[in-house]
Amino acid sequence: xxxxxxxxxxxxxxxxxxxxxxxxxxxxxxxxxxxxxxxxxxxxxxxxxxxxxxxxxxxxxxxxxxxxxxxxxxxxxxxxxxxxxxxxxxxxxxxxxxxxxxxxxxxxxxxxxxxxxxxxxxxxxxxxxxxxxxxxxxxxxxxxxxxxxxxxxxxxxxxxxxxxxxxxxxxxxxxxxxxxxxxxxxxxxxxxxxxxxxxxxxxxxxxxxxxxxxxxxxxxxxxxxxxxxxxxxxxxxxxxxxxxxxxxxxxxxxxxxxxxxxxxxxxxxxxxxxxxxxxxxxxxxxxxxxxxxxxxxxxxxxxxxxxxxxxxxxxxxxxxxxxxxxxxxxxxxxxxxxxxxxxxxxxxxxxxxxxxxxxxxxxxxxxxxxxxxxxxxxxxxxxxxxxxxxxxxxxxxxxxxxxxxxxxxxxxxxxxxxxxxxxxxxxxxxxxxxxxxxxxxxxxxxxxxxxxxxxxxxxxxxxxxxxxxxxxxxxxxxxxxxxxxxxxxxxxxxxxxxxxxxxxxxxxxxxxxxxxxxxxxxxxxxxxxxxxxxxxxxxxxxxxxxxxxxxxxxxxxxxxxxxxxxxxxxxxxxxxxxxxxxxxxxxxxxxxxxxxxxxxxxxxxxxxxxxxxxxxxxxxxxxxxxxxxxxxxxxxxxxxxxxxxxxxxxxxxxxxxxxxxxxxxxxxxxxxxxxxxxxxxxxxxxxxxxxxxxxxxxxxxxxxxxxxxxxxxxxxxxxxxxxxxxx
Amino acid sequence: xxxxxxxxxxxxxxxxxxxxxxxxxxxxxxxxxxxxxxxxxxxxxxxxxxxxxxxxxxxxxxxxxxxxxxxxxxxxxxxxxxxxxxxxxxxxxxxxxxxxxxxxxxxxxxxxxxxxxxxxxxxxxxxxxxxxxxxxxxxxxxxxxxxxxxxxxxxxxxxxxxxxxxxxxxxxxxxxxxxxxxxxxxxxxxxxxxxxxxxxxxxxxxxxxxxxxxxxxxxxxxxxxxxxxxxxxxxxxxxxxx
Numbered sequence: 001x002x003x004x005x006x007x008x009x010x011x012x013x014x015x016x017x018x019x020x021x022x023x024x025x026x027x028x029x030x031x032x033x034x035x036x037x038x039x040x041x042x043x044x045x046x047x048x049x050x051x052x053x054x055x056x057x058x059x060x061x062x063x064x065x066x067x068x069x070x071x072x073x074x075x076x077x078x079x080x081x082x083x084x085x086x087x088x089x090x091x092x093x094x095x096x097x098x099x100x101x102x103x104x105x106x107x108x109x110x111x112x113x114x115x116x117x118x119x120x121x122x123x124x125x126x127x128x129x130x131x132x133x134x135x136x137x138x139x140x141x142x143x144x145x146x147x148x149x150x151x152x153x154x155x156x157x158x159x160x161x162x163x164x165x166x167x168x169x170x171x172x173x174x175x176x177x178x179x180x181x182x183x184x185x186x187x188x189x190x191x192x193x194x195x196x197x198x199x200x201x202x203x204x205x206x207x208x209x210x211x212x213x214x215x216x217x218x219x220x221x222x223x224x225x226x227x228x229x230x231x232x233x234x235x236x237x238x239x240x241x242x243x244x245x246x247x248x249x250x251x252x253x254x255x256x257x258x259x260x261x262x263x264x265x266x267x268x269x270x271x272x273x274x275x276x277x278x279x280x281x282x283x284x285x286x287x288x289x290x291x292x293x294x295x296x297x298x299x300x301x302x303x304x305x306x307x308x309x310x311x312x313x314x315x316x317x318x319x320x321x322x323x324x325x326x327x328x329x330x331x332x333x334x335x336x337x338x339x340x341x342x343x344x345x346x347x348x349x350x351x352x353x354x355x356x357x358x359x360x361x362x363x364x365x366x367x368x369x370x371x372x373x374x375x376x377x378x379x380x381x382x383x384x385x386x387x388x389x390x391x392x393x394x395x396x397x398x399x400x401x402x403x404x405x406x407x408x409x410x411x412x413x414x415x416x417x418x419x420x421x422x423x424x425x426x427x428x429x430x431x432x433x434x435x436x437x438x439x440x441x442x443x444x445x446x447x448x449x450x451x452x453x454x455x456x457x458x459x460x461x462x463x464x465x466x467x468x469x470x471x472x473x474x475x476x477x478x479x480x481x482x483x484x485x486x487x488x489x490x491x492x493x494x495x496x497x498x499x500x501x502x503x504x505x506x507x508x509x510x511x512x513x514x515x516x517x518x519x520x521x522x523x524x525x526x527x528x529x530x531x532x533x534x535x536x537x538x539x540x541x542x543x544x545x546x547x548x549x550x551x552x553x554x555x556x557x558x559x560x561x562x563x564x565x566x567x568x569x570x571x572x573x574x575x576x577x578x579x580x581x582x583x584x585x586x587x588x589x590x591x592x593x594x595x596x597x598x599x600x601x602x603x604x605x606x607x608x609x610x611x612x613x614x615x616x617x618x619x620x621x622x623x624x625x626x627x628x629x630x631x632x633x634x635x636x637x638x639x640x641x642x643x644x645x646x647x648x649x650x651x652x653x654x655x656x657x658x659x660x661x662x663x664x665x666x667x668x669x670x671x672x673x674x675x676x677x678x679x680x681x682x683x684x685x686x687x688x689x690x691x692x693x694x695x696x697x698x699x700x701x702x703x704x705x706x707x708x709x710x711x712x713x714x715x716x717x718x719x720x721x722x723x724x725x726x727x
Numbered sequence: 728x729x730x731x732x733x734x735x736x737x738x739x740x741x742x743x744x745x746x747x748x749x750x751x752x753x754x755x756x757x758x759x760x761x762x763x764x765x766x767x768x769x770x771x772x773x774x775x776x777x778x779x780x781x782x783x784x785x786x787x788x789x790x791x792x793x794x795x796x797x798x799x800x801x802x803x804x805x806x807x808x809x810x811x812x813x814x815x816x817x818x819x820x821x822x823x824x825x826x827x828x829x830x831x832x833x834x835x836x837x838x839x840x841x842x843x844x845x846x847x848x849x850x851x852x853x854x855x856x857x858x859x860x861x862x863x864x865x866x867x868x869x870x871x872x873x874x875x876x877x878x879x880x881x882x883x884x885x886x887x888x889x890x891x892x893x894x895x896x897x898x899x900x901x902x903x904x905x906x907x908x909x910x911x912x913x914x915x916x917x918x919x920x921x922x923x924x925x926x927x928x929x930x931x932x933x934x935x936x937x938x939x940x941x942x943x944x945x946x947x948x949x950x951x952x953x954x955x956x957x958x959x960x961x962x963x964x965x966x967x968x969x
Contacts, residue, residue, distance in 0.1 A: 111780035113787075137776050144780075193769035319794075323787045393772070461768050 048174050048290040049297070053085065055124075055284075056097035056251030056277035059132070060107025060115050064332075064386070066325040069318065070306070074281070075118060076318060077304040082122050082283060083314055084307045091285065093171060094123055095180065097251025097277055098130030098229050101141070103389045106328055111140045114324045119150035121317040126169050126180065129154040130229045130252035131187040135391055138164055138194050153182025153227060155212050156203045164200065167212050170221060176290045178223045179216035183209060183238070185229035185253035189445050192393055192459060206241050213244045223294040229253040232263065235274050246294035249286070251277040264299065271295050279303075332382025337472040341479050342376035345387060350464055351417040352483035353471050358396050358460070359489065360438040361425060362404065362418035364447060366390060369415070369440060369464055379472060388465040392441035397457040399447070400687075402431040410450045414443060418486070425487045426540040426573050428610075432687075440464050487540040495534040499692075499717040502527040528553030528561065530717070543571040552590045564590040571608060579608045581617060583638075598628040602660065604638040614643040623662055623674075634672055636662025647681075654680040654692075664704075671703040682719070690719045 055078070063073045070076055085091065096119065101112040112133070119127055129152050133141060138157065142164060145152040155167035168181040190200050213224055224245050228235055229252035239245055256262055256278035266274045273296050277284050282303040289295045343349075350370045351363035369390035375383060399407070408416060422429060429435075439447065440463075448455055462470070471478050503526040507519075515521040535546040547567040553560040564587075571581045587600040606619020617640040624633040641657040659675035680694040694715045701708040 110783060110787075111776065113780065113784050137773065139773055140776060140780050143777065191772070193772040196766055196769040197773060320787065320791060323790050323794075327783065327787055327790075459765070459768070461772060 048176060050093070050171075050173050050176075050178065050288040050290055051089075051091040052249075052286040052288065053082065053091045053094045053283050054097060054249065054251070054277055054286055055094075055280070056099070057280040058096065058100040058115070059280070060101050060104025060112070061280075062104050062106040062114060062321065062325075064106055064325060064328055064382075066322040066329075069322065069325070070308075073321070074304065076314075076321070077306055078283065079118065079122055079314055079317065080307045080309055081302065081304045083309050083311045085283070085285070085302065089285075092173065093125050095227065095249075096124055096127035097227060097249060098128035098184075099132045099252045100127055100130075102132040102135045105385045106324060108136065108388075108391070109328050109331070109385060110324055112136045112144050114321060116144045116148060116150060117317060117320055120148050121313045123313075124150045125171070126151040126153045126166070126182070126227075128182045128227045128229055128252055129157060129165055129184050129188075131185050131189065132253075134188050134190055137191055138200060139198075141165075153180070154184040155181050155209055156184050157188070157200065158203045158208075159198050159200045168216060170216070170219070173290060176222045177220050178225060178290070178294075179213075179219075179221035180225050180227055181209065181212055181216070183226055183228040183230060185231075187229075187253050189392070189442050192395075192441050206238070209238070210242060213242055217244060223247075223290065225249060225294070227251075231255065232258040232266070232274065232276070236266075236268075239268055239272060239274065246272055247288070247296065248274040249277070250274060265296070275299055328385070329382065332380055332385060334381040335378055336381055336384060336469055337379040337476065338377070340375055340377060340379050340472075340476070342374065343479055345373045345375055345468075345478065346370060347415040348417055349478060350468060351415050352480075352486065353468055353478055354394060354438040354464070355418055355486050356475065356477040356483065357467055357471060358394070358436075358438045360396055360418070360436040361491075362399075362416065362435055362437045364407065364414055364416050364437060364439045364443045365464065366440060366443050366446070367413050367415050369442075375478075381469075384465055384469060388463075388468075390440050390442060390464050392463060394438060394440055394460045394462055394464060394467055395444045395457040396436065396438050396460065397444065397455050398434045399437050399451075399455070400431065401429040401433045401435065403451055404429055404435055404437075405431070407447050407450050414446060417483070423576070425489075425491070425538070427538075428576065428612075490537055490539045493534070493536040493538070495532075495536070496720075496722050497532045497534075498529070498720040499531065500527075500529040501717060524556055526553070526555040526560075530715075538573075541573050543569075543573060545569045545571075550590055554591075559589075559591065559593060562589045562591055562593060564588050577610055579610070581606060581608045581619065583617075583619070583621075596628040599626040600624070601626055602638070604660075606638065613645055614641065616641045623660055632664055634662030634664055636660050636672075650684045652682050652684075654678070654682055656680075671701075673699070673701045675699050688720060688722045690721060692717055692719055 058075070058078070061074045063069060065072070070080070082094065100119075101107050101115045104115075107115045118124075127150060129141065134157075141152055145165065151169055152165040153168065154165040155163055157164045165182070168179050171178045171180070184202070186202055186204050188202055190202070194200050209226075216224060224242075224247075226235075226238065226242075226245050226248045228238065228248050228250045230238065230250065231254055232250070235248045235250055235254070239248060250256065254276055256264065256276035258266060262278060264276055264278065268274070271293050275286065275296060279301055282301055285298075285300045285302060286296060287298045289297050347365060347367055347370050351365050354360070354363040354365070369388075371387050371389055373383060373387040404419070407414070408419065418424060419429070424435060437447075444455070444457060460467075468478060477483075503524075505520050505524050507521065507523045509515070529550060529552055531550045533548050537544045545567070547565075547569070549563070549565040549567070551561050551563040551565075554562075566586045568584045569581060570583075571579050573579055582605045583603070585602040585604075587602075589597055600623065602621060602623045604619040604621030606617055606621075608615065608617045617638065619638045620636070621638060622633040622635045625631040637660070639657065639659045639661075641655065643655040644652055645655075646652045656678040657675065659673065661671060661673045663672065664670050676696065676698045678694055678696050680692050682690055682692040684690045692715075694713075694717070696711075696713045696715070698711040699708055
């Protein structure tokens with residue numbers, strides 16, 4: 001650059017040995033020029049230009065074959081084109097706009113080393129750290145950038161309150177000093193290990209950039225150029241907030257689209273511009289006028305092509321690249337599996353493998369985590385390296401049905417398996433039910449952003465690639481023709497619903513004093529509970545629910561409610577609407593009363609029906625009191641209805657009906673009917689705690705006696721509900 | 728044991744059972760690792776990545792180093808070879824230079840001798856040349872005089888011949904005029920002969936046409952005669968029969 005500066009006459013250097021030979025006229029002209037420089041420098045410096053060569057989204061696209069690499073390797077073609085450009089039309093600075101290191105298999109194999117070599121050999125002054133670059137690990141990038149002439153730029157990746165990488169570089173061009181600041185996109189996802197160990201985070205605060213601009217200004221920078229990986233919208237905001245920025249060069253994570261329209265350049269009021277680099281199979285040449293105000297005079301894209309050259313840097317890099325390729329090929333010969341039937345591995349396959357390995361109901365991974373690949377026979381590690389496009393660890397966590405539905409609704413760019421037609425393992429997704437999910441860190445991050453909350457997770461500390469490798473070495477589930485068997489796995493759920501109360505009133509009074517109105521006359525103690533535990537074992541076709549139920553209220557020595565019920569319900573999951581069932585139910589007292597423990601058994605079978613809000617059972621069977629006293633069996637019809645209507649997000653109306661209409665065995669026309677109707681309003685305070693007001697109405701009618709027993713109760717209770725998925 | 732006595736035990740039992748269920752449920756949920764273990768695992772992952780990078784990069788650099796060392800040693804040996812070649816060439820050149828110097832001095836001497844000899848020879852030749860020049864000038868004068876005499880003689884002879892030739896030319900011209908006149912006369916005669924030939928040819932053709940007419944008349948007479956003869960014979964034949 002110094003030479004070009006000399007050519008353009010911006011720096012005047014006089015050789016002392018030649019000075020003596022200069023004529024008086026030359027001396028005079030120098031004097032005149034010096035005077036002009038002092039009096040009107042603007043005119044002298046008018047026409048100062050800065051030529052930039054820019055690349056973006058190179059993605060480490062090295063080929064993996066060393067044969068004829070000069071003509072075939074896209075990166076060597078680019079290198080040749082850059083060298084040719086420099087010879088034919090020299091430029092001042094080469095900059096890269098990010099996403100240079102990932103996901104090219106060779107670049108990933110070298111952890112970015114070969115890419116940083118590329119930049120060093122071909123005089124790249126700086127590269128912006130972008131979202132995909134950080135996939136290689138920031139510590140690796142930091143290590144690689146050490147001692148190199150190519151700087152990694154990012155003003156907003158922070159560790160210990162200071163940037164991890166250089167926030168800027170400066171370039172002096174004659175009288176002008178230009179500062180280039182690297183602004184990384186917030187799309188960047190740091191590896192969880194680095195987050196945990198180094199407390200690395202992404203600073204989205206614009207003040208950070210503003211402070212850097214001020215620092216550059218105070219150090220004498222005349223012009224500021226932002227190298228940005230942000231979208232157009234964010235870049236416009238950046239320009240609005242930072243008026244000192246003369247130009248934004250956007251690349252890396254930026255799609256280069258303004259309102260979905262590809263736009264390579266947007267000019268703002270005052271001559272400031274945003275230019276976007278959308279193509280990546282060549283380089284851009286940007287000509288900038290550095291006159292009174294920095295302005296872009298032209299931007300031209302030049303596609304890479306094979307140009308024979310004998311440049312020493314090229315030869316040196318080509319030799320090193322060949323060595324990396326050799327190592328890659330050697331390491332790629334490691335056998336992962338043998339005699340594998342022909343299979344096509346896709347994102348969906350990988351997600352199903354995660355479901356298989358972690359026994360989760362759902363798997364969510366990013367689209368294009370896997371480059372679709374055919375595997376058969378002997379599988380080498382090179383195939384894995386070429387196939388993988390995601391190196392983040394795998395997390396397992398739990399999402400509620402409503403959260404899952406929200407994720408499904410925003411699933412663009414995600415691949416979700418385990419959910420078919422809105423069902424998981426053949427059952428509709430229940431909003432309140434928790435489901436186990438397995439994701440890569442990147443997909444988990446996306447899920448958190450969709451749900452706008454942090455989700456507790458377990459880290460497997462294995463990447464998707466390592467999971468597939470382990471699978472190839474052990475279960476080989478990857479070779480399964482279908483992953484439907486995952487839905488046949490049995491799972492166990494425990495739902496606990498506890499509702500308890502205790503009321504003790506102490507009354508002390510004289511013998512003659514009257515009880516004040518509305519106050520108890522005597523001391524009493526009342527306590528009670530309505531506790532239910534549902535233990536469910538199920539798979540796609542079968543569901544078995546064991547339900548212990550206690551409904552007990554006691555006041556002093558008097559039992560107001562004294563029910564202990566055990567239910568065993570089997571349901572065959574025939575289809576979404578109708579399911580056959582068989583139910584065994586035993587009712588007894590919780591506490592023996594007057595030395596007796598009557599036991600009532602009910603055996604019914606029938607059909608269950610399901611809709612979005614209302615479930616029901618309609619069956620037939622018998623009811624028999626087994627002891628205290630034993631009575632003949634009553635054959636009858638069972639009707640159960642269970643409805644739940646949400647009124648507002650946290651408030652729901654619940655309706656339950658349980659009836660059994662029967663007649664005595666051997667006799668006819670003597671009907672006995674038992675029915676219980678519950679109406680409730682349930683308010684959820686949080687996911688496990690709620691308050692409900694219930695009205696229960698019970699009737700037992702005997703035609704034989706032509707009498708009935710009625711009972712109604714109004715309850716206000718605090719309910720504790722929780723559920724556990726055991727496997 | 729009555730009901731009232733059993734109730735507290737039952738409550739305890741139920742409470743204990745609930746607690747047990749809750750505890751057992753929480754215990755079967757995979758226990759989360761503590762922050763220290765998490766941190767260790769994270770450090771392990773980072774170290775593993777760093778180590779892999781270092782190993783791979785080291786392996787490439789090592790191989791590159793070996794290659795460069797190999798190239799370096801081969802270049803060094805080539806330098807040594809070139810140096811020894813240079814030394815031997817230097818020695819050879821030194822010998823050659825001394826030999827050439829000797830040769831040069833001897834040649835220098837030879838040149839001096841030859842220069843001397845040449846100057847002597849040049850003197851001799853110069854003398855010879857001057858004598859030859861004298862001889863040649865006298866010879867040239869003689870030959871010049873001889874040529875002049877011969878030229879005068881030939882001029883005289885040419886004049887005589889020219890006079891003779893002029894007379895003959897006049898005589899021949901007269902003969903030509905006479906011959907031309909004869910030719911003209913002969914031509915006139917020839918023309919008259921030609922007209923006579925044409926006249927004779929006309930007469931001949933007339934005679935031939937007359938001859939033809941006569942021949943035709945002859946043939947018609949002959950045919951008449953024949954017919955007459957036939958009639959005659961016919962008449963003669965008829966007469967005996969009567």
